[in-house]
Amino acid sequence: MCRQSVKPGGRPAVPVSRYERQIRCGAFGQKGQQLMEQATFLVIGAGALGSAVSEQLTRAGAGRLVICDMDIVEVSNLHRQSCYTEADAADHLLKVIALKNHLQNINGDSEIFTHTEEVTSLNIEALIRRYTPTIVIDGTDAFSTRFLINEACHKHQIPWVYGACLGTKGTVLGIDHSGPCLKCLLLEDQSTGQDCSIAGILPPAAHLSASMQVAEIMNYMATGQFSQQLITFDTQTMRFQQTKADRLKNPACETCGQDRYHLLQRQLENVVKLCGGKYMIRLNAERFTSTKLNFQKSSLHFKYYQDKQYQISFFHDGRVIISGAANQQQAEHIVNQML
Numbered sequence: 001m002c003r004q005s006v007k008p009g010g011r012p013a014v015p016v017s018r019y020e021r022q023i024r025c026g027a028f029g030q031k032g033q034q035l036m037e038q039a040t041f042l043v044i045g046a047g048a049l050g051s052a053v054s055e056q057l058t059r060a061g062a063g064r065l066v067i068c069d070m071d072i073v074e075v076s077n078l079h080r081q082s083c084y085t086e087a088d089a090a091d092h093l094l095k096v097i098a099l100k101n102h103l104q105n106i107n108g109d110s111e112i113f114t115h116t117e118e119v120t121s122l123n124i125e126a127l128i129r130r131y132t133p134t135i136v137i138d139g140t141d142a143f144s145t146r147f148l149i150n151e152a153c154h155k156h157q158i159p160w161v162y163g164a165c166l167g168t169k170g171t172v173l174g175i176d177h178s179g180p181c182l183k184c185l186l187l188e189d190q191s192t193g194q195d196c197s198i199a200g201i202l203p204p205a206a207h208l209s210a211s212m213q214v215a216e217i218m219n220y221m222a223t224g225q226f227s228q229q230l231i232t233f234d235t236q237t238m239r240f241q242q243t244k245a246d247r248l249k250n251p252a253c254e255t256c257g258q259d260r261y262h263l264l265q266r267q268l269e270n271v272v273k274l275c276g277g278k279y280m281i282r283l284n285a286e287r288f289t290s291t292k293l294n295f296q297k298s299s300l301h302f303k304y305y306q307d308k309q310y311q312i313s314f315f316h317d318g319r320v321i322i323s324g325a326a327n328q329q330q331a332e333h334i335v336n337q338m339l
C-alpha cells in the first residue's frame with residue numbers, strides 16, 4: 001500500500017494517488033510498489049547514471065537510498081547530469097550533498113543516506129553489511145569499481161544492475177547470483193583509452209542507460225527477477241540489441257563459477273587515473289588539515305585550488321584529484337610539492 005504521512009510543520013500529507021499511475025501498470029502493480037517502499041538501494045556513484053537512477057527511484061517511492069560518491073559538481077557535468085545546477089557547480093558542492101538536497105525536495109518519505117568516501121575493497125563489504133541493500137546500482141564510470149561491485153555482490157548474494165554509457169551508446173544488464181556475472185562478459189582490463197572526456201557522451205545515452213537500469217529494478221520489484229537480457233543500444237543509429245543472459249554464463253568464471261574474489265582482497269593503489277584526464281592521489285588524511293596551500297574554497301570536507309594550469313580538489317579523507325597534469329608523474333610531483 002502507498003504510505004501516507006503528515007509532516008508536522010508544513011509539508012502536506014502524501015495524496016493517496018501519488019503512485020497510482022505506476023501501480024496501475026499491471027507489470028509493476030501493488031506488489032511492486034509495496035516492495036519498492038520497503039527496499040534499500042545502494043547507489044555507487046552519483047554521476048550521470050547514479051543521479052538519474054536515484055531521482056527516478058525517489059520519485060517511484062523507494063524506501064531507502066544509500067548514495068556513495070566522492071566527486072564535486074562541475075560545470076562540464078551539467079549537460080547530462082540533470083539533478084545538478086550551475087549554483088552547485090559554482091559552490092563546488094559534493095555531488096552527494098547536492099543530490100540529497102534535490103531528492104529530499106522530491107519525496108520526503110524516501111530516506112536518503114550519503115557517503116562521501118570512495119568505494120573500495122576496504123569499505124564495500126562493510127557498506128553491504130551495514131545497509132543490507134535489496135539491489136546495488138552501478139553508477140560509476142570506472143571498470144575497476146564495477147568489477148569490485150561484481151565480486152562483492154556475488155559474495156553476499158545481492159543482485160545488482162550494471163550500466164555503462166559512452167558517446168551515443170549504452171549497455172545495461174541486471175545481474176543476480178544465478179546468472180552470468182560481469183566477469184563472464186568482460187575482461188577485467190577495460191583500459192581502452194576511451195572515456196567520456198575523449199569520446200564524449202550525449203545526454204540521451206546517459207539517461208536511456210539510467211532508465212533501463214531503473215526498468216530492471218522495477219522488473220525485479222514486481223517479479224523477483226531481472227529481464228535476463230543484456231541490452232545494448234546506440235542512440236545515433238537507433239539500434240537496440242538484446243542477448244539472452246544465460247548464453248553469456250561462463251561456468252569456469254573465477255567470480256561466479258569458482259567463488260574467488262581477488263579484488264576484495266586487493267590493496268589500494270596510491271595513484272589512479274580517472275575519467276577526464278584527471279588523477280586521484282591518496283595522501284595521509286592529516287595532510288588535509290596541515291596543508292598550507294592558499295585554497296580558493298575551503299570547507300570541512302573539501303578544499304579547492306585553481307591556477308592557470310591546475311585544478312586541485314582535496315577531500316577530508318586525504319584523496320586529491322588533480323586535473324591539468326600531463327601524466328601521472330607530473331600529477332604526483334605537483335601534489336607533493338603544493339600540498
Ligand SMILES: [Zn+2]
Pocket residue numbers: 180181182183184185250253254255256257
Ligand atoms: Zn561470472
